[in-house]
Amino acid sequence: MKCLKAFVYFVFLFFGVQACKKQLHLDTNLSSQASIKIGEVGSMTGSEATFGISTHQGILLALDEINHTGGIGGRKLELITLDDQGKSSEAVLAITKLISQDKVHAILGEVASSLSLAMAPIAQQHQVPMISPSSINSRLTAQGDYIFRVCFMDFFQSKIMANFARYTLDAQSVAILRDIKSDYSGDSAKIFSDFFSRAGGKIVLHQTYSAGDIDFKSQLTAIRALNPDLIFVPGYYTEAALIARQRRELGIKAPLLGGDGWDSPKLKEIGGSDLDGSYFVGHFSADDPSELVQKFISGYKSKFGGISPDGLAALGYDAALLLGDALRRSKPPGFLDLREAITHTREFRGATGKITFGADRNAVKSAFIFRLTNGGNSKLAVRMDPG
Numbered sequence: 001m002k003c004l005k006a007f008v009y010f011v012f013l014f015f016g017v018q019a020c021k022k023q024l025h026l027d028t029n030l031s032s033q034a035s036i037k038i039g040e041v042g043s044m045t046g047s048e049a050t051f052g053i054s055t056h057q058g059i060l061l062a063l064d065e066i067n068h069t070g071g072i073g074g075r076k077l078e079l080i081t082l083d084d085q086g087k088s089s090e091a092v093l094a095i096t097k098l099i100s101q102d103k104v105h106a107i108l109g110e111v112a113s114s115l116s117l118a119m120a121p122i123a124q125q126h127q128v129p130m131i132s133p134s135s136i137n138s139r140l141t142a143q144g145d146y147i148f149r150v151c152f153m154d155f156f157q158s159k160i161m162a163n164f165a166r167y168t169l170d171a172q173s174v175a176i177l178r179d180i181k182s183d184y185s186g187d188s189a190k191i192f193s194d195f196f197s198r199a200g201g202k203i204v205l206h207q208t209y210s211a212g213d214i215d216f217k218s219q220l221t222a223i224r225a226l227n228p229d230l231i232f233v234p235g236y237y238t239e240a241a242l243i244a245r246q247r248r249e250l251g252i253k254a255p256l257l258g259g260d261g262w263d264s265p266k267l268k269e270i271g272g273s274d275l276d277g278s279y280f281v282g283h284f285s286a287d288d289p290s291e292l293v294q295k296f297i298s299g300y301k302s303k304f305g306g307i308s309p310d311g312l313a314a315l316g317y318d319a320a321l322l323l324g325d326a327l328r329r330s331k332p333p334g335f336l337d338l339r340e341a342i343t344h345t346r347e348f349r350g351a352t353g354k355i356t357f358g359a360d361r362n363a364v365k366s367a368f369i370f371r372l373t374n375g376g377n378s379k380l381a382v383r384m385d386p387g
Helices: 002-028 049-068 088-100 113-126 154-168 183-198 217-226 237-249 265-275 291-303 311-329 338-343
Strands: 036-042 077-083 106-108 130-132 147-149 173-179 202-209 230-232 256-258 279-282 348-350 353-357 367-373 377-384
Touching: 036 049, 036 088, 036 311, 049 077, 049 291, 049 311, 077 088, 088 106, 088 113, 106 311, 113 130, 113 147, 113 183, 130 311, 154 183, 154 230, 154 279, 154 367, 154 377, 173 183, 173 217, 183 202, 202 217, 217 237, 237 256, 237 265, 279 377, 291 311, 311 338, 311 348
Parallel strands: 036 077, 036 106, 106 130, 130 147, 173 202, 173 230, 230 256, 256 279
Antiparallel strands: 279 367, 348 353, 367 377
């Protein structure tokens, strides 16, 4: 009987130790000199590679700054980046490897909402905090209390663009041309349509395309027949730029409106002056004269060969800096209450503005509307604050 009790005690002790190890995760093996591993999942190749590369470079700059000032409690931050090629299946494999094999403390990524939605349940299951720099889909943070975002949400973005169209541009009618394969595009179109209609405007036509299409003339011809004041294109930069070119070829004068999916240097490269007069929503304004923003811009240019940062770079930078700030506030520095530390982020000053997490772990912050002019260059039109 005593042997049986001893055996039972050993079993409970063994599994208790294993449970504690699982809860402590990395800190069971971390010395004061060990690095703190941060995982990043991004589209470094594929159709939206510019998003992934810009975000990655922003993260690198932030981690360099943190490590240059001594890291976190004397430990350096080590970034492990995996390319998901813009595919959900690859994103799932990447985050699984980072958590199970590389034993990262936290995940930065993804950019695209569809990929973040695929990753989030895995981060939640393993209780590893995941911060998306720029996934705006409203369903993301509902996946669990370990999931965060530093960007504004699709609801806010589409609402302010609808109100801007109706009240600032005085548009009476809008046609919508959206990507039928994209939840991001579909959700944005619906929210815009609802708010524009509530404001007394009229949606005269809904047209669709599929990501990767290069010919939009049939949809634009149908739109031209109704002569709307504006055309809302809530998609990504490649298709938006091609639509702008073909709109001009068909003699359509209505400006285009877009969201943060337009925010890439490739937009101007493809669309050029055909984009002039159009507007899009962005996360970051290089026109901000604040010391923090100008420091970010100069640091980015210095590190990446004179290239100017875009909104995705700024969001990657802010996501990494915010994570570093939360790591410093966690006890001991590094992990045990990291989720709580991130949750209690208030008035964090980043390149994209002040960031405060609400109860739903979504960032409460401002957005910027840009006008494209002089060959597709973006110029700040207005800053839109929450509320």
